[in-house]
Amino acid sequence: MSALLSLRDVWIEYGDRIVIERLSLDIEAQSFVSVVGPSGAGKSSFLRLILGQEAPTRGDILLDGEPLTPECGPDRGVVFQRYSVFPHLSVLRNTMLGLECPQAPLMGRLFGAARRAARDEAAAMLEAVGLGHSLDLYPAQMSGGMQQRLAIAQALVMRPRILLLDEPFGALDPGIRADMHALITRLWRDYSLTIVMVTHDIREAFSLGTRVLTLDKRRHDPHAPHRFGATVVYDLPLNNRSGPAASEDGSITID
Ligand SMILES: Nc1ncnc2c1ncn2[C@@H]1O[C@H](COP(=O)(O)OP(=O)(O)OP(=O)(O)O)[C@@H](O)[C@H]1O
Ligand SMILES: [Mg+2]
Structure with missing residues (x-):
């Protein structure tokens, strides 16, 4: 199966400041990708790339094998932490x-x-x-x-086929957050969505996602903190039972 979304050696630079470097990634249809990483790592920038709000300085982004159109297409919807x-x-x-x-x-x-x-x-x-x-x-x-x-x-x-969530539940009380977790899991399944969710909550990342990506810098230059950008340093596939058609043994089948 070819990927719904492919990033090939994507870079984001602002002047001489490198925010994202060498980001190569395939995202399968109907996966639920959690994205974690330190503040300022470039998680929101990564979502803006997928949304088409921001063009990469270098590299390619493909949706269904075709170059992503700039501007938000109807393929992609977004929810931010604070109310839009x-x-x-x-x-x-x-x-x-x-x-x-x-x-x-x-x-x-x-x-x-x-x-x-x-x-x-x-x-x-x-x-x-x-x-x-x-x-x-x-x-x-x-x-x-x-x-x-x-x-x-x-x-x-x-x-939309892809729903992008930028810390969508970060401002909510824990009880309400649990309700929202149940809601988003149900909507993901019912609407066959592909979800990319940025969160600071590691438990949330692991309990909701079928995959957890960590964005961070691989290299640091203490004299020039902006010389190196962040990339995917960990990419963990999860066998998540809450996923589509989770079977008794916990394996996931997506048809
Ligand atoms: N338009 C811009 N011009 C210059 N620098 C920018 C611009 N947009 C973002 N940055 C820088 O890119 C880096 C990554 O920002 P981003 O908002 O993507 O981080 P983040 O991982 O979402 O952080 P947080 O967890 O705090 O939300 C930051 O250092 C930020 O200052
Ligand atoms: Mg952010």
Whole structure:
């Protein structure tokens, strides 16, 4: 099986500062990749690369064997640690927004049947993330966990194949975090998603992921800290039972 996403000798440099170096990596469809590493290692930069928000200074990124298009494509959705939702829009309108923009770029609003279809799709996705009874609330009226559910619905309503999560649960209480772990595992399975999740929580990385990547520098120059960039220093495949179609013996089959 060829990889969904391939990075080939990718570098990110800002002037003479090297952030990522020699990054080569294949990501299989429907894997759940956890990314850990020290602060400043370049984890968010790595996600921005996959999102297409940032072009590598050198190297190639392929999606399905084709060069990744710059700009966020509908293939990729993203959820950040802090809320990316719009405070002046209701839960339902926040979720419909992405469906409306590509179809009606000039007005940003749909009418008639198209609007009803977008509304139904958004409402179904909100139901799937557990916000089925909160369609008319505004973000300020919701807890942090509910706002992250909304951010996930906003990303998933666009039906991305790859969901990128940048410390999505980092600001949440432990109890709420456990609920969110159950939710993301279910959505990953139900929507056959490929997930790349950055986290500072090692337990979270191992309990959710089918693979854990550690980004860090291999080489340090104490006199010039920016001379070397980070790369994948550990790449651990996991036999994760929570994965798609985990069988009794714990092995994973993805069909
Ligand atoms: N536009 C930019 N110009 C210059 N340097 C940048 C730019 N964006 C990021 N950097 C630098 O790249 C390095 C990696 O940043 P990044 O945000 O990717 O790290 P991170 O691993 O996500 O860190 P954290 O765990 O704190 O979120 C940092 O040293 C940062 O200062
Ligand atoms: Mg970061």
